[in-house]
Structure formats: C-alpha cells, structure tokens
Amino acid sequence: MKGSMLIDGQRVDFNGEKHILEVIRKAGIDLPTFCYHSELSIYGACRMCMVEDKWGGIMASCSTVPKDGMEIYTNTQKLKKHRKMILELILANHDRDCTVCEKTGRCILQELAIRFGIKKVRFDKDEKELPVDNSSVSIVRNPNKCILCGDCVRMCNEVQGVGALDFAYRGAKMQVTTAFNRPISNVNCVNCGQCRTVCPTGALVIKRDIDNAWEVLNDKNKFVIAQIAPAVRVAIGEEFGLEPGSVTMGKIVAALRRMGFNQVYDTSMAADLTVMEESREFAGCLQKGERLPLFTSCCPAWFKYAEQKFPELMEQVSTCLSPQQMFGAVIKEHFKTDREAEGRETVVISIMPCTAKKYEAARPENRNSGTRDVDMVITTQELAMMIKENGIMFNELEEEAVDMPFGLSSGAGVLFGASGGVAEAVLRHLCSDKTIGSLKNLAFAGTRGMEGVKEAEIELDGRKVTIAVVHGLKNAEALVKMIKAGEKQYDFVEVMACPGGCIGGAGQPVPQSAHIKKQRTKGIYNADSGSTIKRSEENPTIIALYEGILKDKHELLHRHELNKES
Amino acid sequence: MLDKSKYPEVDGILAGYAYNRSALIAMLQEIQSAYNYLPEEVLEHISTEIDIPLSKIFSVATFYENFSLEPKGKYIIKICDGTACHVKKSIPILDTIKKELGLNSSKHTTDDFLFTLETVSCLGACGLAPVILVNGKVYAKMTPESALAVIKEIKENESK
Secondary structure, eight states: OEEEEEETTEEEEEESOSSHHHHHHHTTOOOOOSSOOTTSOOOOOSOTTEEEETTSOEEEGGGOOOOTTOEEESSOHHHHHHHHHHHHHHHHTSOOOGGGOTTTTTOHHHHHHHHTTOOOOOSOOOSOOOOOBOOOSSEEEOGGGOOOOOHHHHIIIIISOOOOOEEESOGGGOEEEOGGGOOGGGSSOOSOOHHHHHOSSTTEEEOOOHHHHHHHHTOTTEEEEEEEOGGGGGTGGGGGTOOTTOOOHHHHHHHHHHHTOSEEEEHHHHHHHHHHHHHHHHHHHHHHTOSOSEEOOOOHHHHHHHHHHOGGGGGGBOOBOOHHHHHHHHHHHHHHHHHHHHTOEEEEEEEESOSHHHHHHHSTTOOTTSSOSSOEEEEHHHHHHHHHHTTOOGGGOOOOOOOSSSOOOOHHHHGGGSTTHHHHHHHHHHOSOOSHHHHHHHHTSSOOSSOSEEEEEEEETTEEEEEEEEESHHHHHHHHHHHHTTSOOOSEEEEESSTTSGGGOTTSOSOOOHHHHHHHHHHHHHHHHTOSOOSGGGOHHHHHHHHTTTTTOGGGGBOHHHHTTO | OOOTTTSTTHHHHHHHTTTOGGGHHHHHHHHHHHHSSOOHHHHHHHHHHHTOOHHHHHHHHHHSTTOOSSOOOSEEEEEEOSHHHHHTTHHHHHHHHHHHHTOOSSOOBOTTSSEEEEEESOOSOGGGOSOEEETTEEEOSOOHHHHHHHHHHHHHHHHO
16 A cells, blocks of 8 residues: 555655554564564554554554554654553563673663663562473573563474473463474474564573583684574674674684684585585485485584474485584594693584574584584674673674685585575576686576565586475475375475575574575675685695595485495 | 374364364364373374474463373362352352362362363353352252262262
8 A cells, every 4th residue: 555644743645564663663663572573473562662643542553554534643652651661561561680691781671671671560469489490401591581472382383393381371370482392402493593584672682602612612622613504604793792793703703712612614615515415415316316405414503493393394305414514524533643642622612693503512422533613603693702801803804714724615605694505505506508608607596585485497418307495484484284185396405494594594693584695695795705715626626625534424424324325 | 192092083083174273272172182191292193193383282282271191080169259159158168179189370280180170250050159069060049068078979989
C-alpha cells in the first residue's frame, strides 16, 4: 500500500511497508522494541512499540498496517508512562545483577531502562530462582533473565526449523524452555546459537571460554596456536567502532600475538585442504554417479541437524572434516615431535564466528591425536572482549602477517565465510579453465547473494553440474524434502545453518541486521579479490602438506566411520 | 522407540486423525483418556510421527490444565472450590481428604495410584454445594465426614 501519514506532526510517505513501525523508523524515530525482528514473524508481545492515534487510541505499531492519512504520535506522556510501567514490571521479575551479567553493556533491557530513566522498581520479586542450564558447550540459558519476548522461540522454529525451545506452562508460571525441561545439550538443539543473536537480555548467551584461554596462554608449558576463521576478520571491527565488512585480519594477528599466542594461522589454509578433499570426493561421486547430491559437511550445526532429522542422508554428507578440524588434526600431527622434545604441549585455539564450533571441537570422534584436535574455541565476540580486557587498542594496531609454515592461503579458502563460498571454492578447483574470465563466470554463476536458496549450473568437463546453496536450516529442510520427493535434482548441495553463512554466525557481534550481513559478505569478497592466490590447489602450503605429512595420512582429513568404506 | 506393547492404542489414535499435525490437541485428549495421563515416551513418538517439535507438544501439554504429564490414580476426585462451594466450606473437605490420603499441594496422587485429588473452579452444580466428583459421579452437599465415607467405601470395594 502507498500513501502518507503524519508521525509526530511530520509528513511521512510509505510505500509497501508492512506495518507502521517500519514507517516510524524510516522517519528517523528509534521506537523501542524487544520482540520485533524484521526476519521473524510479528509477535506483538512486548508492547514497547505502542503508539497513539489522534483520538487517543493506543496500538502496537509492529502489528498495525499503515493507512493513508493516519495521524500517529510516538512519544506522548501517556505512552511514556506505559513504557516505563512495562519496563518496571519486566524488571520486577528480572535478575538485576547487571555488573556480573555476561550481557551487560549489550543488553536491550538495560539500555531501555537507562533510556527511560527507570531509577526505582516499585514491585517485589516473587518468583523462585530457576536453575541455570549450563549443560551445552555452546550456549548458556538463564531463565531468570528471560522476559518472554519469544524471539529465541521464533528464531529456532521459523528460521532454523529446529524447535528446541518453546513456551511452556501458562500465566505467571510461563517459561521459555526445552521439552520436559531437559538440559539443552540433551535435546535437538544444534548449537547454532541463533537464539542468542536475538535474545535482548542475558537469558541466552555464548558459553564463555575466555578464562580457560587466559589460563593456557599464561602457562609456560603450553605452546598455543591460534587459527582464525574467514568470517572473523570482516566482523570483529564492529566491536571497535569500525564499519561492518572492514577486513582486519592483520590487526587480529597482531592482537593475538600480544595476548601471548605462540603462533597464529589462518583457517583459510585448512579450508584449502577441505576444497582439495571435497573436490576429489565430489569428482569421484560424479564419475561413479553415486552419493548424489553430495552435501557439504563444514557446518557443525547442519551436520548435527542432518544426523537427527535425516539419518538416512548421512551417507551423502561429505566425509571431509571441517576446516577447523582439519587444521587441528594437521597441526597436532606436525608439531608432535617438536613439542614432545621440548616437553611442551601444543594447544590449538580457534577463533570462530560460530557457537556450534565449540560443540564440533568437543565431539568425541575429533581426537586424532589422542587429545582434542582443537582444544578450545573462542568466538569473535569473546575475542573482542579479551582484546578489550587486555587494553589493546585494536584500531591502532599495526597489521601483522600470519606465521609460517602454514601461513599461506588462497582467496578460495576465505570464501568459506559466506554462504555460497564453499561451492564456489570447490568449483574454482574443479573447473579446468583457469583464466580470470572463468573466475568471473563462477562469481556470477548464482552461488553468491543473500537469497535463502540459490541454484547454479556449471559445465565441468562437458558435463552439466547442478548446485544448490542453502542457508538457514528451515530452508535446508525444505530443500532436502524436495530432493527426497524427486522434485529437485542436484549434484552438490552446500548448507550453512546461519542466515548469510558463517558471517552471520552466532559468535559474531550483534545486532546482525540484513545490511550488516551484506557488508560482511562484501568484506569476504574483498578479501578474496585482494589475495594473490586464487585457487586452493595453487597454495604452496597445501602442496607441501600433500608431499609431507599428508602423504600417507589422508585419513587425518576425514570422518572416520565413513572413511573405512571408501 | 515406543514400546507398542505398553501403548497399543497410540498409532490407532494418530491414524484416526490421519497424522494431521493440526489435530494435536485432539490426539492428546485421546491419549490422556486412554492412559489417564500423557506419557513422555508417547509424546516423543507423536513428535516424530507428525513432525512437530517435542518442545511444542510440551508447550501445549503444560498450557492446558486438563492435560497431565504425571500418571493419575484409578479414582480421580475433583473437589469444587468455586465461589458457592467455597462459601459452603469446601476447604475443610479438601483438607480432610488430603490428610486421609497423605497428599499435599505438590503431591496429588497416592503412592498406590488409587486416588488423585484435584481442585476445580466450578462444576456448574452450585445448588448442590459443596460438591465433589469421583470419576464423573457427583456427590452433593458434602461434609468432611461424608467425604471420608465415600473414600472408605471405594477402598473397601477395591480390597475385596
């Protein structure tokens, strides 16, 4: 619908906006909300976005359709009184230990309480303390801080199609919880952590590994190696006031060295290994005409989702380990003899945009070296907190290069950070045409972009190969169902659980709007453009590895149970 | 996997609704009338069969007062505490039954699963207040003594 309306006396045109909240924000007024997220359905529960019409009627702007000639007021005394009352009521039942809360400084409830000048809560707390769920390695759920906005519930159901969380009980006893209040590690939660990206308070936060990291970094008997995932470099700058999408790899390396890491590497190197292995596997499948479509395996949330929901499909999920785990396995193998001689233990800490990587690193099969291949996973946000804790002025840091001998990586490896990147990197490798023109063709083949499901068709050695790229597990579920029903046929399917791919991971700084994700994606493609090595097979580190430790140890790079069959 | 010998009716009930997920509440009602409560493993089975997250089923089952996730006794005593019954002294009856059966505000079912005690808000029989309902049978104008007599009679019948 098209028209114009008066907002606080100012004439504002609208054209197709679904509700007046959008129109109001377009007019430059930041109306507060808890339960509104543009990517989720309208819920209308928090009542913070209430507006008044010219007759004094009050309505929730998020669930009111704009009409031509409307006259809306957003900040009358009556509305302010209501907003304050709502905040006070929410705070009455809220754990108000702000200083020790993981979310302090990023909490929307705290922010709005400050904005509306709530200085006193007149009501007593009468609810009992509920137990904090610490069972997951990825997220912590504290129901005492939940304000029942339902954002996590809708994220988990509508975007991810998982449904690990829902409302339970009713009235004053209502809670957001898992089925039968089971520990979240014991239900169908896939650890993607998207719930925590929309949670306005500290009810859902990243499981903190910062203190464990400081401990090993300060232990002289440990040789600590960092690997930095592609998506981290385009997002961490946001924590320090830089534009989303700014590529800050060199600064991250410098910061990690100052924090005490002995060596710093780029996970993109291991992504190159993944490209080599996955391409070979895919070419084999194409040749034999079996296990098609082949699904990618680098996203641990998708992997767990597939295990739970489509166990029969696991045969078609690539046997390749994710870049994180390939890196861990290779590094531990490489440094084994050196460190044993020194009597020091190698510790691999990965810096990831992802909460599910914490879970992946902890999976019992990912222990080639007897201990965990990746000892610890620190998310982008945690790394930013560590940098701040040590008082390192991130923006002032001189850029530094990663270490050798595993320091080289290709632009293809960096692409892994965005949806479509794994598919594009594999195609770059498989395409026999190695000209710049071919690179450009691949970039425009259809794997890039923010649409939930993307399709591409490429000619490889005279054979037409069809590819699907999907992000968001709900989209993945729909796609798999279509494939199983025979409605769609593909040869290769890339799945990333988080909307936008790893750049939109739950370990990244929040908030993550569509605009921010777009900027980060742009950053990934900029990083690729700036790299001198474009294809994984041209990476000298990879060539050396295949001639060296991987010569007779290929199994290091694959999932074990399936590996035996091939 | 669901132990079908323990819950033989479940698949029939789901088939009766053609495994249609929008019939969840009706399915739960039938399950509850078959087993007196909603067993956890049956709900898990429904979740996979009709493709609804278990958390959603738990959400529905805990929202409605009528659904129970705990096994209930053979005799369900519903004591009315609506306005009329309350004024006509339903609380002393409730207290007496609780004491007699060894129940309290968090324990509603006896250890031998013979009795479950529930309070309800109104049975629509205010003229007969105070009222109790035992497995659907109405007992009118109760006193603590007459309530005890009803329980005694059931116990005697059961031990025969």
